[in-house]
Amino acid sequence: MNKPLIAGISAIRQGRQLCRICERHSSINDNQECCPYCGSPISPRIKNSQQKTWALLFTAFIFIFPANLYPITYLLKNGTRYPDTIFSGIVSLLSSGMSGIAFIVFIASIVVPILKIVVLAFISLAVHFKWQFNPKKQLIAFTLVDWIGRWSVLDLFVISIMVAVFDKGNFLSVYPGIAATSFTVVVITTLFAAQSFDTRLIWDANTDAR
């Protein structure tokens, strides 16, 4: 028989856990591996959440350098290759008078991945060292970077459209460079890092937070 839960106290302190798939709660002691309702793996907090987040953030941090330093696309024009990095692409957009598009690409391709790594690293450090920052503000920052993180895929979609459009062999064609793969790794690892981070840890670390 399940004891009725008391509102205002965390479930883990009442011996209960929430399944992230079916959103049903169950006893921690009786169900240590699987959710009794849907059969998904269950634990009071995401297992090794901090470790997974750090591993993914380190991967993203390593790959962000080749993503920004190496050419993301090559323009092949009359047999000559013209490499373009993320930054040089933004500069050429600015010089062609497309400042709005340059701004969108700058935000999606440079600001968002760096911001995501910095914010997630900061929150993870705050959780690890139990820094007593406002948990609600930390959650807002997390939600914001989690939501805008998906917009980094924009650059990959643009590359795929450009590759399809400029396909005239040696006369005129576009193909992705080594930075495209590095950038993809950055985008995917930061998306997974956000998913593997358990936001409830923020409140666990703040001893006097409500």
Place this chain on the structure above:
Amino acid sequence: MVSQQPNIPKGYVAKCARCNHVFCKSITSKPNKIFALALAALLVCIPAFLFPLVSIHLLGITEQTNLLQGAIMMIDIAPVVSFVVLFCAVVAPTLLTICIVFSSACMMFKKRPWLLNYVLKLTSIIIHWSMLEVYLVSFMVAVFKLTSYAELYFNSGLYFLVGFLILNMTMISEYDNAQNWKYLLNE
């Protein structure tokens, strides 16, 4: 933190005091409405992916391109990029639509097949990876870039893609995973 489920008036939602996550809605969407939306989206997605999005007049030749073309062309040079583009723009939205057609049909026809458990699990995972809206913004960015190189003409695929995006987003906003699990668990 545990929250008490309140009796909320029509049109209101209950949110967690800590994280603002909506945990209770007063209005639940009818399964037949979600089924209609998802089925329409499934029908529209075929021309959206296969019909040409844009025609480009370059070096005296006019060529058409669709959503799949660019990703498939990159498979040899950049397989990781190609996989992510295909997954986020094609596979995830289509799979999500198929899952929602299946789960809403089960609710509508009052069936509880064993597969529904797996479909609901897949839905809750794949919903984060459907990035059609990002693709459409990327398409607009690419169009602005391309206008300085060549003449562009929009084709029927683009209208189907916009239709698919609208149906997809309406379907996602109406879809309630908790409601489906309640149905499956017979609560």
